[in-house]
Amino acid sequence: MSWACNPAVTSMIVDSYQVAGPLFVQTLQTLFAAQCALTSDHLWPDDATKSVLQDPNYDFIVVGAGSAGAVVANRLSEVPDWKVLLVEAGGNPGLTTEVPQLFYSNMGTSFDWGYKTQPQNACKSYTAKGCAWPRGKVLGGSSSINGMFYVRANKADYDEWAADGNYGWSYDEILPYFMKSENFTGEFTEERSKYHARDGPIHIVEATEPNPFEQLTIKAAVELGLKNLSDINGADQMGITACQSNIKDNYRYSTARAFLTTVKDRKNLHVMKNALVTKVLFHPGTKSVKGIQISKNGQDIIVNAKKEVILSGGAINSPQILMLSGIGPKQHLEDMDIEVIEDLPVGENLQDHVFSPILYAMEADENLTSIDAISSAFVQYILKGTGLLKNTSPHRIISFINTTHPDSSMPDIQHHHLVLPPSISNMIDVFEKHGLNDNVYQQFSELNKNHLVMLVFNIVLRPKSKGKILLNSKNPHEYPLIHANYFDDPEDIKTIIRSMRQYALRLGETKTFEASGLKLKWLKIESCEAFEKLSDEYLECIARELTFSLYHPTSTVKMGPKTDKAAVVDPELRVHNVKGLRVIDASIMPDVVRGNTNAPTIMIAEKGSDLIKEAWLSKHTEL
Numbered sequence: 001m002s003w004a005c006n007p008a009v010t011s012m013i014v015d016s017y018q019v020a021g022p023l024f025v026q027t028l029q030t031l032f033a034a035q036c037a038l039t040s041d042h043l044w045p046d047d048a049t050k051s052v053l054q055d056p057n058y059d060f061i062v063v064g065a066g067s068a069g070a071v072v073a074n075r076l077s078e079v080p081d082w083k084v085l086l087v088e089a090g091g092n093p094g095l096t097t098e099v100p101q102l103f104y105s106n107m108g109t110s111f112d113w114g115y116k117t118q119p120q121n122a123c124k125s126y127t128a129k130g131c132a133w134p135r136g137k138v139l140g141g142s143s144s145i146n147g148m149f150y151v152r153a154n155k156a157d158y159d160e161w162a163a164d165g166n167y168g169w170s171y172d173e174i175l176p177y178f179m180k181s182e183n184f185t186g187e188f189t190e191e192r193s194k195y196h197a198r199d200g201p202i203h204i205v206e207a208t209e210p211n212p213f214e215q216l217t218i219k220a221a222v223e224l225g226l227k228n229l230s231d232i233n234g235a236d237q238m239g240i241t242a243c244q245s246n247i248k249d250n251y252r253y254s255t256a257r258a259f260l261t262t263v264k265d266r267k268n269l270h271v272m273k274n275a276l277v278t279k280v281l282f283h284p285g286t287k288s289v290k291g292i293q294i295s296k297n298g299q300d301i302i303v304n305a306k307k308e309v310i311l312s313g314g315a316i317n318s319p320q321i322l323m324l325s326g327i328g329p330k331q332h333l334e335d336m337d338i339e340v341i342e343d344l345p346v347g348e349n350l351q352d353h354v355f356s357p358i359l360y361a362m363e364a365d366e367n368l369t370s371i372d373a374i375s376s377a378f379v380q381y382i383l384k385g386t387g388l389l390k391n392t393s394p395h396r397i398i399s400f401i402n403t404t405h406p407d408s409s410m411p412d413i414q415h416h417h418l419v420l421p422p423s424i425s426n427m428i429d430v431f432e433k434h435g436l437n438d439n440v441y442q443q444f445s446e447l448n449k450n451h452l453v454m455l456v457f458n459i460v461l462r463p464k465s466k467g468k469i470l471l472n473s474k475n476p477h478e479y480p481l482i483h484a485n486y487f488d489d490p491e492d493i494k495t496i497i498r499s500m501r502q503y504a505l506r507l508g509e510t511k512t513f514e515a516s517g518l519k520l521k522w523l524k525i526e527s528c529e530a531f532e533k534l535s536d537e538y539l540e541c542i543a544r545e546l547t548f549s550l551y552h553p554t555s556t557v558k559m560g561p562k563t564d565k566a567a568v569v570d571p572e573l574r575v576h577n578v579k580g581l582r583v584i585d586a587s588i589m590p591d592v593v594r595g596n597t598n599a600p601t602i603m604i605a606e607k608g609s610d611l612i613k614e615a616w617l618s619k620h621t622e623l
């Protein structure tokens with residue numbers, strides 16, 4: 001039982017705070033009640049360490065209970081004869097992961113691996129000279145800390161995968177797998193039924209009750225010629241929309257909720273938590289997988305897989321585990337003193353959605369985010385399930401444009417619009433959490449004191465720059481090195497500047513923005529002051545200083561046929577030339593998709609699970 005559900009503990013804490021006044025006490029009680037209702041341990045699968053130690057033999061072992069791994073573990077354990085072990089480095093979700101509006105507050109907590117990129121000619125305004133890369137370390141993985149935007153990306157993404165020799169991955173072939181996991185709760189028209197389904201485990205809601213800032217952003221974008229889309233996951237992706245989200249009854253619907261709580265009592269599914277998988281083990285002298293090694297509480301535990309090991313550790317950790325196990329670039333493994341099992345380009349081809357924001361601000365009431373306002377928002381949320389905490393409004397607006405071929409059905413730029421009420425640091429300190437340096441942070445805080453700030457993200461959807469993941473050492477507890485290589489290819493800078501000029505900067509010229517009082521603002525960045533304001537050089541300088549990740553790293557374990565020298569797994573997600581090992585997560589995307597990556601990762605997991613069933617049961621499951 002979570003301590004928040006233990007009345008003896010909570011009343012002792014509440015009593016000791018009586019002196020702080022009734023509102024504070026009420027807030028505390030509300031928080032405890034909320035934590036208990038939303039995240040009590042009884043919701044999540046029990047830890048199976050004892051059972052694993054008693055009998056460390058499974059048919060399938062899934063590594064990582066994230067967006068993909070939770071799905072794979074669920075789908076494989078649908079087969080009653082298969083004994084499945086799911087191993088996760090993190091533990092149960094908590095209050096801040098489950099309340100939608102608090103999504104940003106998980107950064108830098110124990111729910112976040114807290115990665116940083118290596119210093120480079122970008123992310124320059126950060127104290128650490130590297131960009132922050134949050135990743136979920138908790139059941140549900142990054143789906144438990146993400147922004148819950150439900151976006152399937154562009155049809156052409158998947159048709160390109162198929163055209164490159166990845167049979168079975170064209171849009172028409174993968175659409176049923178998106179629909180398989182979906183429980184769409186919005187209006188269900190005939191057109192919608194071509195793309196959406198209502199029988200899957202993940203609840204998808206439409207963005208109802210638009211906030212005034214969401215409405216004005218759409219209105220301004222329409223003034224600029226963008227189409228107002230009714231379904232971002234329907235026939236057309238080009239335009240602007242208030243995005244669908246994976247939320248149910250006002251709380252986050254992560255893959256842990258959708259795929260693990262629902263089957264937590266399944267006898268043939270064991271979940272081991274707070275356990276780090278350190279390597280994949282092979283039968284001596286072969287390339288055939290024997291099992292895995294796990295580190296838990298300082299103890300090494302070996303577990304055997306009779307059929308397969310599936311890595312679902314995500315785009316940073318899956319390549320790390322592969323390399324620690326001897327699968328990776330030969331020279332790099334030798335440099336790390338690791339015995340080479342198979343020479344493959346693991347960790348290369350790293351792609352991410354990089355962005356730089358343009359700022360707008362308007363004077364606004366500081367009390368919006370006062371402690372009192374936040375306390376009453378909590379009370380409202382818990383008692384009635386209403387108010388600002390129940391969803392991600394006013395941040396739900398996204399748009400897609402093509403900056404070189406305006407009529408194309410494939411975007412090269414995506415925009416998010418983050419709306420930060422005055423003194424947001426009372427609630428979520430986005431800039432501080434990213435580790436921006438004092439100069440930038442102080443200016444932002446000063447502006448945000450009595451101004452609402454809107455950040456318009458200019459996101460490069462198909463970066464030409466590619467990075468790589470390398471081991472720092474052969475110690476599995478040491479973080480790998482992330483070379484993001486943002487803007488290595490000058491085309492990416494040109495694309496971001498086109499987005500700023502064609503969209504972000506032009507928003508300020510619309511009648512809608514002018515009437516709203518939102519005005520363009522620049523933070524003063526020393527190194528950019530030498531350039532003429534608004535010149536290409538100035539905008540490039542801003543992009544290299546104020547660089548952010550949209551947290552979409554992919555493609556480090558690239559899927560492709562044997563003829564593709566950059567590929568690590570085949571179109572059935574099996575590691576090339578190795579027996580009994582698949583990778584199923586965001587790392588297998590041949591190229592990052594043109595949109596947010598969570599729904600595509602869940603689709604990959606649905607299809608990957610079916611490929612495993614097909615291989616071992618010689619038949620497809622019903623779709």
Ligand SMILES: Cc1cc2nc3c(=O)[nH]c(=O)nc-3n(C[C@H](O)[C@H](O)[C@H](O)COP(=O)(O)OP(=O)(O)OC[C@H]3O[C@@H](n4cnc5c(N)ncnc54)[C@H](O)[C@@H]3O)c2cc1C
Nearest residue numbers: 064066067068089141142146147148149277314586596598
């Ligand atoms: C802050 C944030 C916001 C985002 N917002 C959105 C959004 O709104 N919409 C969207 O579509 N996408 C969003 N994304 C991206 C999306 O969530 C990811 O692309 C997706 O979750 C990746 O899924 P995955 O299964 O590949 O990895 P993950 O979901 O990260 O899962 C990997 C799991 O493996 C575990 N693991 C790793 N290594 C080991 C090990 N050695 N041993 C045991 N366990 C291990 C991890 O702890 C984790 O639980 C966001 C991501 C972040 C971080």
